[in-house]
Amino acid sequence: MKLASLKSGRDGKLIVVSRDLSRAVSAETIAPTLQAALDDWAAKEPALVALYNDLNAGNCNGAFDFIPEDCAAPLPRAYHWADGSAYVTHVELVRKARGAELPESFWTDPLIYMGASDAFIGPRDDIEVESEDWGIDFEAEVVVITDDVPAGTSPELARNHIRLIGLVNDVSLRNLIPAELGKQFGFYQSKPWTSFTPVLATPDELGDAWDGAKLHLPLRATLNGELIGAPNAGVDMTFDFPTLIAHCAKSRALMTGTVIGSGTVSNVGSEAGSCCLAEVRCLETIANGSPSTPFMSFGDRVEIDMLDDAGNSIFGNIDQRVVQYTPPQ
Structure with a gap:
């Protein structure tokens, strides 16, 4: 459905x-x-x-x-939005580009932050940002929607709480992130809007591509008509969705309508491309000493989609333009 x-x-x-x-x-x-x-x-x-x-x-x-x-986000206002970083290969790459070691615990303990669930927008809504200097980036992710999840739910039982699946563009303002993380208190200003595919689908719609924990299909990210990447969302996912749900529910229950994100989809190596520009820039830094790809500019168009084996869009695509926002006077 x-x-x-x-x-x-x-x-x-x-x-x-x-x-x-x-x-x-x-x-x-x-x-x-x-x-x-x-x-x-x-x-x-x-x-x-x-x-x-x-x-x-x-x-x-x-x-x-x-x-x-004509669509809003399927859940325009959700009670809870928890975004993970389930593809540790992505985190490892980012840290390698800046010469930092990856703590061993990152492979066993998920990274998750609570995002702005009142800032969900539709698949065709513009990405409004005040300044290009903020480092505008897209992030293509898979998300699941849960029903009520009791505190202390195990990963095995968490499988039974996944009701819907979809894709998001979790926009990041990369140049605002370092100062925020430097305060050791998480993201806020650097995470403005999250846009959703037009539809969410029940797990049975995905057939063999959904194994109850991961979605085994390429996630396509296109910028200004150029395919930036199509990594397979079911490959190199260190923490699957039941694990992420159980992590979020360790000490508190999750309410129906909770949105759990995978974080930027990423595969080991660069053959499949990337689902965000930050990763592209990290690969350039590792190879050449500095990045050459800029972040997004006003007028840029980003598209995010996932196709079934017959080449048909499953959720419909996200198709947005970056526009300059003018604050009220």
């Missing part, structure tokens, strides 16, 4: 989207928003699945063309 939210108020309006992403139908009679559906998933899921099946069969009254530009 594929679900999306049309722009409407602050929390969107729930729609069901066809498997081929061509048609959609309102699900308001079942649940007004995706959060409402998730909050009562056991009761709402069968009706949503029935509507989805009717839509795919062409037997759905009120169906309309699906237009990604």
